[in-house]
Amino acid sequence: MYIPIWLIVVGVIVAYFIYKGRKGNRTSESSEVPTILNSETTVEEVEERVQFQKERIFELEHFDSPQFIDVQDAFDAMEVNYLRLKQRFSHTPEKVLEIARDWYRYADALRGLKFARVMLDVDMSDEAFDNAHERSKKPAIIKDEIEKKFKSLLGDDWQNIPLDYHERMEKMEEPDEKTSKKLGLNDWKYYYRDSANLYKLEDKRRKEKEEREAEEKKGDKKSNSKDKHVDESKS
Numbered sequence: 587m588y589i590p591i592w593l594i595v596v597g598v599i600v601a602y603f604i605y606k607g608r609k610g611n612r613t614s615e616s617s618e619v620p621t622i623l624n625s626e627t628t629v630e631e632v633e634e635r636v637q638f639q640k641e642r643i644f645e646l647e648h649f650d651s652p653q654f655i656d657v658q659d660a661f662d663a664m665e666v667n668y669l670r671l672k673q674r675f676s677h678t679p680e681k682v683l684e685i686a687r688d689w690y691r692y693a694d695a696l697r698g699l700k701f702a703r704v705m706l707d708v709d710m711s712d713e714a715f716d717n718a719h720e721r722s723k724k725p726a727i728i729k730d731e732i733e734k735k736f737k738s739l740l741g742d743d744w745q746n747i748p749l750d751y752h753e754r755m756e757k758m759e760e761p762d763e764k765t766s767k768k769l770g771l772n773d774w775k776y777y778y779r780d781s782a783n784l785y786k787l788e789d790k791r792r793k794e795k796e797e798r799e800a801e802e803k804k805g806d807k808k809s810n811s812k813d814k815h816v817d818e819s820k821s
Contacts, residue, residue: 629672629679632686639693643700644783646790652751652774653703657696658783659748660729664692666745667736674739685736692732698725748781 643657668689675681702721709717737744749757754777761776778784 627683629683629686632683632690636690636693639690639697642697643693646787646794647704649707650787650791651703651707652754652778654700655778655781655783655787656748656750657700659781661693661696662783663745663747664689664733664736667740670743670745671736671739685739688732688735691728695725695728695732698722699729751777754778 640661643661647654668685671685672682675685699722702718702725705721706714706718711717733747751774758777775784775788
């Protein structure tokens with residue numbers, strides 16, 4: 587029976603992300619979380635784990651999505667809120683540790699939301715959107731509840747979480763062609779023109795393209811040099 591190559595490739599990609607996701611979930615839920623809940627864990631140790639989550643949240647994927655900007659913007663805003671709370675309760679170590687654990691759980695939830703979006707892109711099943719919804723359900727609730735907790739503790743000092751994609755689509759004006767062209771932002775990116783993370787993404791993609799083109803030129807030079815050497819040896 588003939589199986590198209592593209593179908594095999596898609597299957598391998600899906601299997602990889604499923605494995606990666608399950609492995610990541612085992613690491614965070616079965617290993618790190620119990621460690622963080624341990625009374626002997628220090629705030630510094632929790633913050634180190636948050637940095638690991640941050641790297642996963644901000645790393646480039648094989649495609650761009652507004653949901654990636656959403657979780658990055660949320661991380662940046664909540665980091666400010668976390669630091670405020672850490673300072674506010676600096677004379678109550680137990681409270682600081684509690685807040686740090688919540689901060690880790692928040693970062694872990696953002697990572698989970700990003701993973702759900704990545705999986706949606708490679709899930710070719712008829713239940714793709716249902717699967718994405720299920721993967722997003724728990725981290726979305728954790729994210730929402732921790733935001734409520736931090737907001738209640740900070741009061742007027744709370745820094746709002748930037749609008750997500752759906753909120754932007756509902757509340758912001760549709761792209762103006764002239765402005766969009768001037769900014770060089772098309773489609774969904776237009777709605778994120780106030781996000782520093784969008785421009786960081788654009789810069790990363792530009793550098794990625796430049797590096798790829800440089801590698802291609804380097805490869806072409808080697809190929810031309812090899813061909814020239816062959817021609818000279820023949821002559």
